[in-house]
Structures are given as structure tokens and as C-alpha cells.
Amino acid sequence: MTDVSPKGAAGVRMRSVDKAFGPNVVLRELNLEVEPGERVVIIGPSGSGKTTILRVIMTLERIDGGTIRVGGQHLYHEPVGDQLKAASEKHIRKVRSNIGMVFQHFNLFPHMSALENIMLAPVKVHNKSRDEARETGMELLAKVGLSEHANHTPGQLSGGQKQRVAIARALAAEPAVMLFDEVTSALDPELVGEVLSVLRDIAEEGSTTMMLVTHEMAFAREVADRLVMFDNGRIVEEGRPSDVLDTPQKPRTREFLGAVGDQ
Amino acid sequence: MSEAVATSPTPSGPSTDQKLAYEPHRKWYRRPEILGPVAIVIAVYAVLLGVEVQPGRYRSAFTADGDLALDWDYFFHLIPQMLTGAYVLARATVLGFTGAIVLGLLMALGRRSQFKPLSWVSAFVIEFVRSTPLLVQLFFLQALFRTTDVVNLSGVQILVLGLALHYGTYTSEGYRAGINSVPDGQWEASTALNLDPITKWTRIIIPQAVPNVLPALGNNLIASFKDAPMGGPVLAVPCMLFFANTIRAEDFRSVEPMLLIGAGFLLISIPAAWGLRRLEERIEYER
């Protein structure tokens, strides 16, 4: 495992992770390993638990059993001697600083401009000066093609623009692992392309580890190092995108790809 | 997030004039149309607290014409005294409600506390006070302070205390609703950005909760003003109702004083309700 450095990539190791909502078991002894710098796309039917995988890594939901390591550090556990005990809030915060997430519904702060959305965490969490944060913020806005929109609020932006600001906001914290949960699903079809092209740029340039949930199969084929087919809380099949998409081995995968109309 | 905007990715952004006119990035505490009314309210507070008026005994030097059902001369003659009563009432309301704003915040925080006993006690106090009438609480407080000689509180002071306690439970519910009205996505984005609790509350939650809390606070302020006259009969607070009762006892006239205090309440409540409505419209928050 690599050490954690803010700019370096970090792997994610999920071991035997359980997660249930009441009687509804969503993740069953899930083992999923993502190498540092790897781009993994998770596909699967609605309700199969794809979002939950990302949410437990982001610590938006707590796991019921198993372990998750990010960049070699346990997320929910702290080693004490050779034992693991439940992690303190402080420990979770420390490990969480390596992780960033982009949401389906953007979740931008509506009372702040695009630039303020991006600058908040660098200034408040990473102790950057305002000038420094503004400069990186403007660079990030340029990268996602929104330089002219720095002072616009989310309410003044289109869906695709909002999502690009949200991506810039997540990038500003320089996370080693980035999670993308169906980031184009809430967009009008004609706005999907602009967001995917930003994601493509990030995948090409950086060394960031990326875990993406998406229904855009052509995009998955293009950026993914590995495709994971997920159903009913378990991994059904995984492999190179072309292999899984062109010659699926499992009937469940064939059925799902047939339903979403793979190209 | 309005999807109506989603189809206009032009630099001008908003697709309608109405959206253009709206500038939400000016934070509520920087917007004159919100600061203005708040400043007026604070000024009124300051005046009410600053000026000390001790109404003497309500008594009219003028006698009504016994043949008339409604003697207008007598009516106008009573106005200054009624205003004194209104002042006493407004002052008690302002003091009581200031207490309610602070007490309510403490109770709301207590109820949200991770420390379970504190949370339970706060919830119990809130539910208990909210589900018993103010009238009963005033009688109870009076009995408490008059029978135990520990602290000697005047009628007005007991009224202020009662209003603070009673309306504190309502404002605490207002705070709670305001906080809950901030969408889950905002809390989740705060976690994903690893914001510390202080930044999360001061920069994300409170700025979005305040516009939802202010109207509720205003409604409670008006309601507490309408409840404050209970101090008259229960605690002998020399307020508007007390004035009317005194005049009735002295002059055997009740139509004029009662009409007057009705007018007095309208005079204060209608502008307050109107101002509140305007405030609500202006604060209307965009998501």
C-alpha cells in the first residue's frame, strides 16, 4: 500500500463489509479493492447498493461489519497494539481528508457563489490563504470551463454548470480518492457531454484514484481500468470494460446490459 | 435546484427576468431589504427598553354622558391612558420575547445534544410547557413567587418570565424546524468536504436556517403580544386590559375602553403582521 500524501493516489480496500438499513441488507461481506490511481466504474441495477458503497467510503453511512482502508489507513478502526478498536471522530476526519465526492444532485451551497463554494474547504479546512485559495479556485473554474461564472450562484447556473462547479469544489481539496455517484443522471441529455468531458480530463491528467457509478456505458468503456458489475449487494462480475461489456460471462450481467441498451 | 434554468447554459445564466433580479449571493445579513426591517425592530426594542413609564392609577377626570351608549368625547379622552397601558404591554412583550429567543436557543441546542439526559430533559420541558396554557403557568408562577419569599418579583416581572418560558418553547421549535429545513445534501456536502463543526454550522447550516426561522420568530412575537394581556387580571399588571377594567369599575363604562383596547391591538398587530409578511416574501430562499 502507498502512504497517504495529499497529492498522491491512495488505494481503497474494502474487506468483508456489511451494511443494512433495518432488515434490508444492502452490502453483504463485500470485498472490493481499488489500486492507487485505478479508475473503477461500478454498474448495476437501481437499488443494488452502488450508492451505498460510495457513501460508506465517504463516511456518510457507517458500516455494520468489516473494514475499509484508504491509503493504507483504517477508516473506521484505529489500531491499538495488534487490536482494532472503533475509530474516534478525530481519526475518521483525518482519514476522510483523503476522500472527495461528487453527488448526483450537486449539493452546492446555494447561498455562495461558484468561487466561494470552491474556496470554502481550502480556506477553512486546509488553512490556505484566501488569495491562494482564490487563485487555485479560478484555475479550477478555468479547467471546468466556467471562468466567467465565478461570481454566479448555483441558482444562476444550468445543471451541467452546477455539476462542473461541484467537481471543481471536490478537486480543490486535492483528494487522493474521488467518488462520483451518477453525476450525470440528474442532467438534461444535452448537458451530459460537458460533464463527462470534464471527468475525462481529470482521468487523463491526474493520478487520482476514481470510483465512478454511472449508466454511461460508452464513457465507462473509455475511462475505466476495471468495470464492476454489482447486483443485490454483491459483485457479480468484474474485469476490463471491453471484456465485461462485449463478452459478459454471467446471465445477470447480460440481462442488465440488455436492459440498459449497451452500445 | 430549479430545472427551469437547466436549459440555459449561456453566461447570463438565469432564464427569466425574475431570476436575474434575484441576487442570492448577497448573504441575508448583507441585504438592505432584510437589514432594514431588522434595524427598525431593534430600534423599537431600544426605545421600549429605554423609556421608563410608570402608569399611575387609571382614572378619568372626565365623566361620560350617561344617556349615550357610546360617548365619543369620553372615548378620545381615554386615549392617552390606553396608550400608557399599551406601552406597558409592549414593553413586557419585548422583554419576555427577548428572553424567549435566548431560552429557545438553549432549549433547541439542549434537545439536539448528544448527551442523552440533557436532550430528554429539554424535550420534556418543551413538551410540558407547550401543552399547558399560559394562563395556568402565570397563576403557577405567581403562587410560586408570592408564597416563597426567596425572590420578590413584581407582576410585570412574573409576566416577563412567563412569556419568556412559554414562548421560549415555541421559538425552540422554530429553531429546530429551521435547522431541519436545511436539506440533507447540505450536511452531506459538508461532510464530504471534511468541514469542521464550527464552519459547518456558521457557514452552511445557520445562514440557510435563519431565513426559515425569522418568520416563525415574528409570528411568535405577535402571538406573545396578544397573550401578554393575561398579565392584567392574573398579575395586576397595569396594561391595556387592566386599564379597561379599572375604568369600568370607576366610571361604570365599558364600551369605550373596550373599543379602545381593541383599536390599540389592531394598531400594533396589523402593521406587525404586514411587516412580517413582507419579510417572508423577501427572504424566500432559492434552492
Ligand SMILES: Nc1ncnc2c1ncn2[C@@H]1O[C@H](COP(=O)(O)OP(=O)(O)O)[C@@H](O)[C@H]1O
Ligand atoms: N438512508 C437509507 N435508509 C434506508 N434504506 C436505504 C437508505 N439508503 C439506501 N437504502 C436502500 O438501500 C438499497 C440500495 O440503495 P442504493 O445504494 O442507493 O442503490 P443504487 O445506488 O444501486 O441504486 C435500496 O434498497 C435503498 O432503498
Ligand SMILES: [Mg+2]
Ligand atoms: Mg444510486
